[in-house]
Amino acid sequence: MVNVIPGIKPSPKQQQIEQAQRDFVNAVVRQESGAEIPPREFDNAQKQYFPQPGDSQAVIKQKTRNRETAIRGLEIAAGPGMLSRQAAPPAAPPVSPPAAGNKPERTVDFSKLK
Numbered sequence: 001m002v003n004v005i006p007g008i009k010p011s012p013k014q015q016q017i018e019q020a021q022r023d024f025v026n027a028v029v030r031q032e033s034g035a036e037i038p039p040r041e042f043d044n045a046q047k048q049y050f051p052q053p054g055d056s057q058a059v060i061k062q063k064t065r066n067r068e069t070a071i072r073g074l075e076i077a078a079g080p081g082m083l084s085r086q087a088a089p090p091a092a093p094p095v096s097p098p099a100a101g102n103k104p105e106r107t108v109d110f111s112k113l114k
Contacts, residue, residue, distance in 0.1 A: 021046055021050050024067070025046055028074065029042065049066050049070065
């Protein structure tokens with residue numbers, strides 16, 4: 001979603017979200033067309049894959065499935081090298097136990113986020 005209030009700078013979090021959306025749309029649409037992406041096609045893809053104001057929960061779930069399908073298509077197009085990398089993810093680096101009285105650091109598995 002593009003910042004809709006002129007003159008107001010989006011938060012750093014919103015900027016990250018918008019950049020991730022651009023990366024996704026560029027990867028998917030460029031794979032389909034192989035060419036530069038016109039603004040109208042980019043906007044359509046963004047609406048196709050990402051929640052927009054007013055979308056129902058059913059539509060948001062459908063868009064999640066659309067993104068998952070697109071990602072699977074990109075993985076297949078990448079060939080067997082990509083699929084073999086997924087089968088054997090790199091081992092996580094060792095983690096030292098927390099010092100006495102300190103809470104352990106939390107980690108996030110980004111592969112499970114949608």
